[in-house]
Amino acid sequence: MIPDHVEPTPAADIALALSDPHGHLFLGMAGYVLHIGKRHTLTGYDAEEVFGEALTRGLAVVDARRVPEFVQIDLAFAAPRDETPHAKAVRYAAAGARLANLPDIHGSYGGSRDYARMSQDRxxxxxxxxxxxxxxxxxxxxxxxxxxxxxxxxxxxxxxxxxxxxxxxxxxxxxxxxxxxxxxxxxxxxxxxxxxxxxxxxxxxxxxxxxxxxxxxxxxxxxxxxxxxxxxxxxxxx
Known part of the structure; x- marks a missing residue:
């Protein structure tokens, strides 16, 4: 359940996302979307701060910033209803997105030590x-x-x-x-x-x-x- 008041800090927001099996962070052409459960999201433009916090705390991340804009649009409109973060990650990874904290998907990064390496790779x-x-x-x-x-x-x-x-x-x-x-x-x-x-x-x-x-x-x-x-x-x- 989402509380009436959410502290405006990445740590508090990501803690809420981690408490739900559908919680994950998506990074795209227009900033980020932090999914807290199936129906609740937080959006913003300061992607690096929330991305670093998500990577460190173990939240699933789909980083689609390297995917061409028209492909991101196609993927967004083709999303099945009630898609799981895992299924979403697989779809975007096939288009070139980078993943983090999804260890069962080949090529996923994970942990705070990978933060610098992901930036270097990008x-x-x-x-x-x-x-x-x-x-x-x-x-x-x-x-x-x-x-x-x-x-x-x-x-x-x-x-x-x-x-x-x-x-x-x-x-x-x-x-x-x-x-x-x-x-x-x-x-x-x-x-x-x-x-x-x-x-x-x-x-x-x-x-x-x-x-x-x-x-x-x-x-x-x-x-x-x-x-x-x-x-x-x-x-x-x-």
Whole structure:
């Protein structure tokens, strides 16, 4: 039975999920869904915190963030009524999802020691686009409280797997601006008032909030406001 009030902490939420045979954590293209029993769910975007807690505590995890979006949509609509977490895991694993704490399914990770290894393995999925971004003038990885965006060429890749893509970016020497350490109000004001990064184009001479400035200039603004800025000095800017 779900209590009237649920403490807003991953530990308390996952403890409830562990108390039910249908409890499990699903990570997808739009954040996470924590299933507490058959009919109760909690959703959010801070996937890494709840994922780490679930892995450590032994809750079943289906990580579908590497599965293409159109495949995730097909799998979601094809879900049988009252599907068990085990059956769901088997379906998603066949499409390329990673599993944790499901020891009877081949390839499942498990335990807190596997947390770093899973992040390292997921990082390999991003090596290709990190290389493209590294070859793009102004290419970089931006991380905020609700996910990440990697800028490359004339395109961008957004998602909710910031730790893995950050590992890949750092390994590839790609500039990273991680704003999660900033005061949220300050970050919001700066995002709205600062110029955009000129990616694959020339910076504007005197950019305002609607203009484009060099990656180095924008990174410096956010660094002085408390963001973590990495690999910027190693990046080659023309």
């Amino acid at each position: 990082a390999k999925d991003y090596a290709g686009i990190v290389e493209k971004a590294r070859a793009t003038r102004g290419g970089h990885l931006w991380i905020g409280p609700y996910g990440s965006t990697l800028y490359y060429g004339d395109a961008r890749h957004s998602g909710f797997d910031p730790e893995a893509i950050k590992i890949a970016a750092l390994a590839g020497g790609l500039p990273v601006i991680d704003t999660r350490s900033m005061d949220p109000a300050t970050a919001c004001r700066l995002v709205c008032s600062a110029p955009q990064v000129a990616v694959n184009r020339d910076p504007d001479p005197n950019p305002d909030c609607l203009g484009y400035a060099s990656l180095r200039a924008v990174a410096d603004l956010f660094r002085r406001a408390g963001a973590e800025v990495l690999n910027i000095d190693l990046a080659e800017e023309v």
